[in-house]
Amino acid sequence: MLFISKKDIHKIDQKLIQNAVKNAYELVLNNSYNMPDRIHVENEQNTLLLMPCFSNDFFATKLVSVFPDAVKYDQPVVNGVLILADNRSGKPLAIMDGAALTAQRTGAVGGLGVALLTPENLETAGILGAGVQGLSQARYLLLNRRIKKLWIKDLSLASADKMARILKAAFPDVTYVTTDNSEDLVKSSQLIIAATTSRKPLFKDDPSLVKGKTFISIGSFRPDMKEFPDAVISTADHVYADTLFAAKESGDLCIPLENKVV
Structure with a gap:
């Protein structure tokens, strides 16, 4: 074996x-x-x-x-x-x-989402969560798009800074910005990826903040977990899930569905 x-x-x-x-x-x-x-x-x-x-x-x-x-x-x-x-x-x-x-597989799923759903000239992106999953998402993002600036936010600014240093060594042409403010990250990014275990939305429920952007959520795997506010779903042109049962399993999908947001 x-x-x-x-x-x-x-x-x-x-x-x-x-x-x-x-x-x-x-x-x-x-x-x-x-x-x-x-x-x-x-x-x-x-x-x-x-x-x-x-x-x-x-x-x-x-x-x-x-x-x-x-x-x-x-x-x-x-x-x-x-x-x-x-x-x-x-x-x-x-x-x-x-x-x-799991880190590689989930990172690759995010990478496919980036490759299929974002413009080739994507310039800015943000990662919410600087753990193992967030780092993997960032690596697959940078594999698929030559972005100019990557924002990183974590509850621990030291963890965000560490992730920026790791990525800088592998992708030196990208400018990395660490922050403790989720709204600043969302405002400044065309693509936002969340990789957390949060049970409440990571930023405010404001349609003007999220409209026209691409969002990828990989952290919510229980009905009581929710990384994004309802505005992400209510303003979306399309919503994709990698499995059908995610609509029952993930709070980012099942809560808006229950509330008839979508």
Whole structure:
């Protein structure tokens, strides 16, 4: 059995990962898979997610824990493992670092959103959340668009500054601005990506603030979590979700739907 570590996963070329995720969505379109809705096990504010899936040759189960208070212990909010097995015999083939895999996979989903939904001449963007997921979203954004300025906001300005330094080393031509003000970030950005575990909107519910912009939310995975105000949905020309059950699972979708905002 192979053990594929965090280090191994982060060595893989991001373009290959994004292309693999694109191919996975084509499997979804062709119904070439068997995957139940994601299973949630809640324990107070913490969540265990179980994601089994069968394809023609393999099946896998990803277990991911989301513990928002892990930062207090200098640990990542998201941890997990993925077990890959042969679909003919059931033999386990590999165990992978689930947190690194999730960061790359979710980053690639965001990257596809950027590639398909934003103009090629995109110049400004903002990231809300400077954790592992926010960093991955930024890397895939910069893989797909040659922007001039990237705004970064986090509850910890030190975390935002650290993320800016990491990105500056890899993408030196971009100007990085860290801030503690979400409204300033939204006003200054054509694209806004949220990667937080927030249970309330990160900025005010003002249609004039959000109209004409592109928004990507990857943090809201429970009905009581909501990164964006209703104005993002009510002023949107189009709304896209990577899975149908996200309309029931994500507060950024199910709350506006319940309130008949959309």
